Amino acid sequence: MSKRLPNQLEAWEAAALIARRELSAEALLIGCLERIAERESAVRAFAVLDADAALARARALDAGSWRGPLHGLPLGVKDLFDTADLPTSYGTAIHAGHRPAADAAAVALCLEAGAVLVGKTETTELATMQPAPTRNPHDAARSPGGSSSGSVAAVADCMLPIALGTQTAGSIIRPAAYCGVVGYKPSLGRVPRAGLKLQCESMDTAGGFGRSVRDAALLGSVLLGDERLRFADTPAAPSTPRIGLVPTPWWSQADADVQAAWVRAVAALAPHGIEAALPAGFDALVPLQKRIMFHEAARSLSHERVRHREALSPGLQAMLDEGLAIPVTQYQADLVAAADWRRRIDALFDDHDLLLAPSTTGEAPTMASTGDPLFCRPWSLLGLPCVHLPFARGAGGLPVGLQVVGRHGDDHRLLAAAHWVHQRLLA
Amino acid sequence: MSKRLPNQLEAWEAAALIARRELSAEALLIGCLERIAERESAVRAFAVLDADAALARARALDAGSWRGPLHGLPLGVKDLFDTADLPTSYGTAIHAGHRPAADAAAVALCLEAGAVLVGKTETTELATMQPAPTRNPHDAARSPGGSSSGSVAAVADCMLPIALGTQTAGSIIRPAAYCGVVGYKPSLGRVPRAGLKLQCESMDTAGGFGRSVRDAALLGSVLLGDERLRFADTPAAPSTPRIGLVPTPWWSQADADVQAAWVRAVAALAPHGIEAALPAGFDALVPLQKRIMFHEAARSLSHERVRHREALSPGLQAMLDEGLAIPVTQYQADLVAAADWRRRIDALFDDHDLLLAPSTTGEAPTMASTGDPLFCRPWSLLGLPCVHLPFARGAGGLPVGLQVVGRHGDDHRLLAAAHWVHQRLLA
Structure with a gap:
């Protein structure tokens, strides 16, 4: 293994080195800042960057005692989370320069655990579909996906080891796949959302990115306050996981790249993969997810909708209008249907430890859009934990992968199993 | 009926007069502002008051076309909701003078419906137990209850017809009872919480106060976006409602005043009241509610807990410490138990249209505390809609009443039935 620069280390490796004082938080941060200086003008991952504050924080951490599992790790925060020390504009000029009163709970938990806040990363407009300026680090003509565009690009490009994102439809899994x-x-419901700009409370979920399952789990352990998520070498994965194969009713919309990755994964995981039968009517989940999301967004974003309509993109105006036009009786029936589906899907995990499913329809699209969250919508609606695993390349040379999905509340088991699966896919 | 001043009108009456242009929004507001000028130094309901902005808004509404069901109604907003035009400090000096980027969704929906924002009303410290400066309008030596202290006092004292509050344990029903x-x-889950300072997402709920069920329903219709909640004269209540009588396992902690009110109510509602058997183990709901609330508060309020610990009251420090000490595995098991209870309680509404239950242990306490939310905790945990109905006086001359509780999602039926019940209790 060639000698890696500090910014190329995985988060869990860097954290271990820092804990043993074989690496300083300052040296790690300087490595990241150098990478940012080199690449930011091309990638445009950051809405706000505060190198001086980050350096002061890293030095203070180096001079003090161990704070927690993220001690000394540079962290990027999607600009949808409030930060007390950095402006927060939620991806819209409406809120340019806003200074929140407090750090969002997820941010405060990471800082309490020793993370070094480096900057706010670009998000799409109010975490919806209007693209951020961020480019895909693998190809500047392509989108990194959204809405967690800057966070995913910064991690993919080794500007940062970990970063926070959020998902309502497909805003974590899709960009992870593209990058x-x-x-x-x-x-859903296991990471506090205080200080997050809420759009759709039935689905909005805070999570994040890393360059390995270990790294995502390390970050997740702090967000969930659950140390069972952390593992370094030997996670407590089942020795013979039962993997439910779920191409989903939208399989025909997966392109040749995704279908090839699927075939490769099924072969690599044999004999652990078994076909899982989704409940009848599963295809209804996509329109159901959209109706609930649009209706809730139209109400949650009422301030922007009513007082700043002209400053919203035409696409977001149309989405909010569509959401507002959904009768409340339909919305209430949709919530009941969603709750029923959450109960029904649970039984699937009696026979499967995790599900394997597509993440995207294909490689990253051009900068005109952030791509289609189609394959993420059902799992977002169901509130299930998901992990995207990158392991292949498409015809255009861009990353392709698949997601694994776990039982609600079983995040620690899902992450251990995801690590097991990822090792086999990468072998 | 003696001629009432504009500020003494119920909200639904004032709204009807304004819609017919028999009363102006300006005249109504001036009546409220005169009452505020007369009483605020004694009651201290407001954290922030902006009479000039409110007057300008009322005049603009009078000059324009009808905006919606709250057209021209002066509104108080608990200082736990963000407001774009007024500072928001969440009941703590930590955030004194903070200017939010946007109106909270609940506020924006009320403004869209024509409400006139008069001011921010006092809340206890971060909506927990440390009292606000607000006094009970019926007796300045007594607490108005909390955490929605200023909102309830302003409505009770005819400073405002309606006001927004929030409840996590008992922060709407308890102060309504005391005042x-x-x-x-x-x-739970039917009013958007965007822009609300979240403390405990499993229970935090936005709602409000009025001086009649009609008024609370009018406000609720805007918060839920559900016009079925609105009624003027003849709500679609069941002609023979089946009222489940639920003194609850904590009945012995209700004092003589509450017990007398209970006896009077049961007599007034005969023969519609029938004893309802709560599921076995219902008494576990109070410790369950507390554990979930404390644990979630400790994580949601991480910014204040970590960076401003010394500025928190000793009581809140202790509550957050207690919450943080609860193991995450206990918390996760508690969430599963709460979800089970929500399913189990639903069956009770197959046989009952609504439940009648105590709201408080007695009259308002002295200013040293905001009173015990005991009788509200189980319904908050269960996420059920609740309406407090005032109809009696205790030995100290202060208000006493009871709450009615409905099936989850059946708010429109609960409010119609609550109106029916209230008319009988007041007869």
């Missing part, structure tokens, strides 16, 4: 990193969307 | 107004806590 070839590990994305982790926790179980 | 003798109608308090409405909607079903």
